[in-house]
Amino acid sequence: MSTPQGQRRIVVGIDGSPEALAAVRWAAAEAVRRGASLRLVTSIEWLDRPAIGPPIPGHSVADSLFELAGKGLDEAADAAKKIAPEVGVDREAVVGYPVAVLAGESRHAGLLVVGASGHGRITSLVAGSVAVGVATHASCPVVVVRGEDHGRTAPVVVSVDPSHIGEAAIAFAFEAVSAHGVPLIAVHTWGFPPGDGRTAPMWGELIDDAERELAESLAGWTEKYPDVPVRRIVSHSTAARRLIDLSEEAQLVVVGSRGHGELVGLVLGSVSNAVVHRAACPVAVVRPART
Incomplete structure (x- = not known):
């Protein structure tokens, strides 16, 4: 430590x-x-x-x-x-x-x-x-x-995962934007597996759930940093693709990591790995503190 x-x-x-x-x-x-x-x-x-x-x-x-x-x-x-x-x-x-x-x-x-x-x-x-x-x-x-220098006034993008892994990334991101005096873009993606059977009229419930998860994940942090402008994005997309797209306008993308194993971001899989290799700006990989 x-x-x-x-x-x-x-x-x-x-x-x-x-x-x-x-x-x-x-x-x-x-x-x-x-x-x-x-x-x-x-x-x-x-x-x-x-x-x-x-x-x-x-x-x-x-x-x-x-x-x-x-x-x-x-x-x-x-x-x-x-x-x-x-x-x-x-x-x-x-x-x-x-x-x-x-x-x-x-x-x-x-x-x-x-x-x-x-x-x-x-x-x-x-x-x-x-x-x-x-x-x-x-x-x-x-x-x-990696990538381009988009300027020190560009926003920071953070992947929001309602878990202890996502919490560490959110904490790092809020501290960064507070120190840099720039906006934060908080991203939460949602979706369902192919063949799930749900149709477009059912998406409203999924969107509501995703927006609630995003709000709950950010609640304590927006209170701690009330002067930080936060743009919230809930997207029906793959997490890696959305983060890579947003990296085109960001000075930093922040993602979570399990540590000692597979990198993770908004969803299980190779999200952080993909962002580290393909983002258009620097990427911060944050793991929860050891207890």
Whole structure:
């Protein structure tokens, strides 16, 4: 579990790729808003494998890898300082596999930030399934930085799931929009399986139920944050499709996660997984706190 000091630390996964640098810039701006420090971490996993070629002349394989990692961390630190010169930055190269390294770092952080599809010169730290693995196993919320920068006045979109998983995502989203001073779009989708037998005249009852679930899920939070403008959307759609569509106008999409297993969003299945891979803006994956 993160300590109070850790709650004020944002950890960023670095792999020497442009995507990782985009994650650093996003995290640096977020650190200013949170009054947080930055910790830049890269993973060196190749030391556990046989050498595939000669080291740099005059260097061991390990020395060469750490030198390369150091250059990547220096580049990332410079990018952070350009965005937020007042933010404290520390950096470290850690031997281990990317998901395990970042999951370990997350235990002492308030937020973990990674790029969407890095294939860097140090290691493929956040490529494809690795980003999903980090989001699944981290002990703190994870932001996967991807897509376009739609501006810091753009809304935040949150998936509303009337469960303890959805509650954690809602809490994160309200805190984010309150700090950023932007509107919140709260989305709840509904539907029924093919062949269910219900017809259009019966949809009214389903819509009423969905609107009630959305209102009940938001009730305490709208009272806690009365100044936050909330746009409510109840949609007969697949959750992933609706969230991906809304990401075109958002600065952040927030979804829930079970942790240590399948990612979930508004419905059971691969909703969060789809959003992480296809959203047009950064995605925050939030899991309930351990009890």
